[in-house]
Amino acid sequence: MDGPREPVHHRPGPVAGTVSATAAAPPVELPPSWAQAPDPSLVPLSVSDAEYQMVYWTFHQTLAESRFIVVRICRVQNAALWQKYV
Numbered sequence: 001m002d003g004p005r006e007p008v009h010h011r012p013g014p015v016a017g018t019v020s021a022t023a024a025a026p027p028v029e030l031p032p033s034w035a036q037a038p039d040p041s042l043v044p045l046s047v048s049d050a051e052y053q054m055v056y057w058t059f060h061q062t063l064a065e066s067r068f069i070v071v072r073i074c075r076v077q078n079a080a081l082w083q084k085y086v
Helices: 048-061 079-085
Strands: 039-046 074-077
Touching: none
Parallel strands: none
Antiparallel strands: 039 074
């Protein structure tokens, strides 16, 4: 590879004393139904939870209850993804 070479361009690094748009955003309140758990985490739902019942019922609206057995339902808790979603 003889001949002229193109210069390598690097992405500029952060400038000291500046604040990024994401860092300046106020923290988003997490849903009150979320359990105290490490972030991110899978939180098993109890059969008696309203959230469990809603997911179970919605699942069986499309797949026959007689053909499929729900073994467990877990909630995914991820604060970073929740903040992007909201």
